[in-house]
Amino acid sequence: MSVSRRAFLIAPLPVALWLRGAGAADSPAATIQHFYDVLLSVMKEAKRLSFDQRYQRLAPAITDTYNLPLMSRLAIGPAWVQLPPAQQQRLTDLFARYTIAVYANRFDDYNGERFEVDADPLTNPSGLIVETRLVKSDGDKVQLNYLMRQNGGGPFQVIDVYLSGTISELATRRSEFAGVLQKSGGDGLAKLLEDRTAALRTG
Numbered sequence: 233m234s235v236s237r238r239a240f241l242i243a244p245l246p247v248a249l250w251l252r253g254a255g256a257a258d259s260p261a262a263t264i265q266h267f268y269d270v271l272l273s274v275m276k277e278a279k280r281l282s283f284d285q286r287y288q289r290l291a292p293a294i295t296d297t298y299n300l301p302l303m304s305r306l307a308i309g310p311a312w313v314q315l316p317p318a319q320q321q322r323l324t325d326l327f328a329r330y331t332i333a334v335y336a337n338r339f340d341d342y343n344g345e346r347f348e349v350d351a352d353p354l355t356n357p358s359g360l361i362v363e364t365r366l367v368k369s370d371g372d373k374v375q376l377n378y379l380m381r382q383n384g385g386g387p388f389q390v391i392d393v394y395l396s397g398t399i400s401e402l403a404t405r406r407s408e409f410a411g412v413l414q415k416s417g418g419d420g421l422a423k424l425l426e427d428r429t430a431a432l433r434t435g
Contacts, residue, residue, distance in 0.1 A: 260360050260388040261349050261352070261353060261362050263387060263388060263389075264297070264349050267294075271339060272345075272346070274289050274290055274339060278339065278342060286340065290332055291332050298331065298389060298391075299390065301328075304323055304324045305324075307327065308406070308409055308413065308421070309410060319418040319419075323422060326425040343369050346367050348365040348373075349364045350363040358379060359380050359382075360388065361380075361394075363375070363377050364377065374396070375396055376394070377394040379391055
């Protein structure tokens with residue numbers, strides 16, 4: 233996705249906010265809280281921002297909060313090892329762009345929403361679960377839980393999101409991607425991701 237340099241330069245605040253917060257993040261819950269801080273700042277200004285500007289503001293926070301290379305491998309599943317390295321890299325890049333585009337498209341307005349983050353994560357066989365809630369202006373709450381895993385000796389990063397607390401976003405994508413890979417191979421999946429990212433940009 234091509235984003236103008238000008239769009240990046242006129243939108244530095246959330247990037248700086250993320251870098252400050254990321255340096256202070258010393259727990260999985262703090263990482264999610266800092267991510268939400270950036271997300272809310274973009275939502276509050278979304279009406280005057282283009283898609284590309286929202287994308288640029290959110291990209292640093294998403295790429296630091298999410299382990300997108302691992303998520304792309306998990307979403308593709310067993311077929312990953314059958315793909316040549318160049319195609320693996322291409323799909324990883326496209327998956328990252330698609331993920332950021334989803335946020336830039338979805339969070340394009342602000343109506344008094346806020347986020348709640350539980351400070352104490354839950355232990356999970358695959359990592360730690362940070363429980364959060366999106367609280368709408370009418371008080372309605374949407375559960376969003378994040379499965380996080382430590383990347384080597386580095387910080388904990390998100391590897392899956394559970395919508396409504398239980399629906400694995402990664403499992404949903406894996407099921408869909410498997411059908412595309414079986415029918416059209418890696419090139420077909422790349423086209424799907426490119427088309428969906430383009431649709432989000434113009435939608």
